[in-house]
Amino acid sequence: MSDTAQLASDAGSRDPAVGLRAVRALRMLVERLEALQVENAREQGWSWQEIAHCLEVSRQAVHKKYAGGRGLLRRER
Amino acid sequence: MFERFQGDARQAVIGAQENARRLNHRFIGPEHILLGLLDRPESLAARVLARHGLDHDRAYRAVAGLVPPPGGGLDAEALETIGIDLSAVRERVEAVFGPGALDRGPARGRRTGGHIPFTPRAKKTLELSLREALRLKHGYISDGHVLLGILREGQGVGARVIAGAGIDAETLRQEIAAELG
Known part of the structure; x- marks a missing residue:
């Protein structure tokens, strides 16, 4: 078996x-x-609050992470 | 030169690009050409390699292990160790969001969907395929000559995958030459 195949089969490997x-x-x-x-949710008109709720994070967190992005995500700062 | 490549040889070169894309590599090296050859199990090259236990699946894993994904790229091999088949994930995501959707990193602009360049080693491999064909006095380049080219190039990951499978290059060369007639 090659090293890689071995690695792949070693799902329970203790090697950190x-x-x-x-x-x-x-x-x-x-x-x-x-x-x-x-991005998909924003394109479909979801609010940051709705997205945040689904991801179980704060609205601020999701807004901060994605609102500065490109395209449609950038519109609503 | 490409016009002298016959059926399976031509398909292998085309398949090399597809394999590079699947691996999320942004270049085509001899290893991707090798995978292109192995993609066609009925081809001369794939049959000879299969005799020594090297098939596409095994070679693909070896290449993924030897060539780390580019910075920011998805690590298919590491995901596989915890039971996640990245190609299956990619397939489903692309079915909804289109080709390359999963490979668009947070820093946009670099895409893997377009043309993937050949490395100097890959170009050398193809040149050596031609030289092997000329040496054997064949007026065409078949997949067997391409495999000879990979062996002759010798330094690339393609040759290392073959050696890593415990295949002796000289034995393989003789078998290919015998099959080519």
């Missing part, structure tokens, strides 16, 4: 380097998905 890399990768994936979904 493997586990931490997975956490980092997952966080990045979540960030991408969140940005996409927030």
Whole structure:
């Protein structure tokens, strides 16, 4: 088995380097998905309050993170 | 030169771009050409490599392990260790939001949907494919010649994946030459 296949099959690995890399990768994936979904919600006319409620964060938090963005997200500061 | 590439060889070069995109790589190296070859299990190159236990799936994982995703890129291999199939996630997201939706980083402007350039090693590999065809006195470049090109280039990730699978380059070369006739 190649090193990579071994790594992939080692889901329960105790090697912190493997586990931490997975956490980092997952966080990045979540960030991408969140940005996409927030953008989509704004395009469909959702308020920051509604988006914040779904994400279980404060309105200020979601506004601060995304309102400075591009395109439609930028309109309402 | 590309017009001398035949069916499977041509498809491998085209497939290289698709594999690079799937890996979220912003360049095409010999390793992506190798994956392009392996994408077509009936091709001469893929059949010879399969005899030694190297198929697309295995090579793809090896490439993902050897070539880290670019800064800010999604790490398919790391996600796989916790049971997340990034290609499945990407497929679903793209079905709704369009190609490349998941790969648009927070800092927009860099896209992976467009043209992906060949690295100097990949160009060298294709040149060497031609040279291998000429050496064997073949008037065309088949997928077998492309695999010979990857082996001849020797330094790239493509050759390292083959070596990493425990395949002896010289043995492989002889088998390909025998198949090419």
